[in-house]
Amino acid sequence: MCEEMFKSIIQIAIVVKDLDKAIDAWSSVLGVRPSRVTETGELEETRMRFMGSPSRGRAKLAFFNLNNIVLELIEPIDGPSTWSEFLGKYGQGLHHIAFDISDKPECIDRIIEGGGSIQQEGMFKGGRYIYIDARESLGAIIELLEHYK
Amino acid sequence: MCEEMFKSIIQIAIVVKDLDKAIDAWSSVLGVRPSRVTETGELEETRMRFMGSPSRGRAKLAFFNLNNIVLELIEPIDGPSTWSEFLGKYGQGLHHIAFDISDKPECIDRIIEGGGSIQQEGMFKGGRYIYIDARESLGAIIELLEHYK
Numbered sequence: 001m002c003e004e005m006f007k008s009i010i011q012i013a014i015v016v017k018d019l020d021k022a023i024d025a026w027s028s029v030l031g032v033r034p035s036r037v038t039e040t041g042e043l044e045e046t047r048m049r050f051m052g053s054p055s056r057g058r059a060k061l062a063f064f065n066l067n068n069i070v071l072e073l074i075e076p077i078d079g080p081s082t083w084s085e086f087l088g089k090y091g092q093g094l095h096h097i098a099f100d101i102s103d104k105p106e107c108i109d110r111i112i113e114g115g116g117s118i119q120q121e122g123m124f125k126g127g128r129y130i131y132i133d134a135r136e137s138l139g140a141i142i143e144l145l146e147h148y149k
Numbered sequence: 150m151c152e153e154m155f156k157s158i159i160q161i162a163i164v165v166k167d168l169d170k171a172i173d174a175w176s177s178v179l180g181v182r183p184s185r186v187t188e189t190g191e192l193e194e195t196r197m198r199f200m201g202s203p204s205r206g207r208a209k210l211a212f213f214n215l216n217n218i219v220l221e222l223i224e225p226i227d228g229p230s231t232w233s234e235f236l237g238k239y240g241q242g243l244h245h246i247a248f249d250i251s252d253k254p255e256c257i258d259r260i261i262e263g264g265g266s267i268q269q270e271g272m273f274k275g276g277r278y279i280y281i282d283a284r285e286s287l288g289a290i291i292e293l294l295e296h297y298k
Binding site: 001002003006007008009012014015016022025026028029030031032066067068069071073090091092093094095096097110111113114115134135136137138139140 | 150151152155156157158161163164165171174175177178179180181215216217218220222239240241242243244245246259260262263264283284285286287288289
């Protein structure tokens, strides 16, 4: 039942030019600092692929745990990625919404069948992610997160 | 305490070219039809202002009530608006995130002080909304919703 996977949007992510500045701006609004600030790993760990090819594109990340959802800030660094492409094309903006498909990884197909293509994928400690470019069908880039059990 | 207002993102909204197509695409993913489909009212009711001037810009709207958040789809119609400007400039995409400031309408200032300007405002039955263009500071257009008590 893929429906259950898609009943909760777990993250909303914003691509920014300068993570420190964006953290300060959001911290003033939210009254708290981010729960976690980190960077994506090197290609050797992440095996990141962007548009089908390995890429050294990386990002600095900050996460604010709100009551009902996680707000993620992303500053692209280094090589090509969905993040740097977005920033170059549109400037700062809402980049993606994320769903957790850990319980049913095959639900990726539900998004792709609806008219999306894999734009970027990679691994992080304890899981992996896939960005589906579904801007033409669903109107958004969708991230699917799988945490290994 | 404006912090409390900003601890929950209540809506995430996507601007689309064709509401019916987008409803079908999202209904396939979510396994349900939208909870509500409607249109914004005429200028005489909404008193809508876009970039400081009255505008007949309107929109068709669909709302999916997910577990933790409302997903809103917006098709711009008629005159100028934040929705039609966005669609013309970027194509389909994530347009805004919304907060409910009914308990403290003065919290609008918190967002504006952080580096935002009022892009559009208007009334709906039982309340009003303001879009703050905070793309340069917070990296997003922010909607503040006030439901009259």
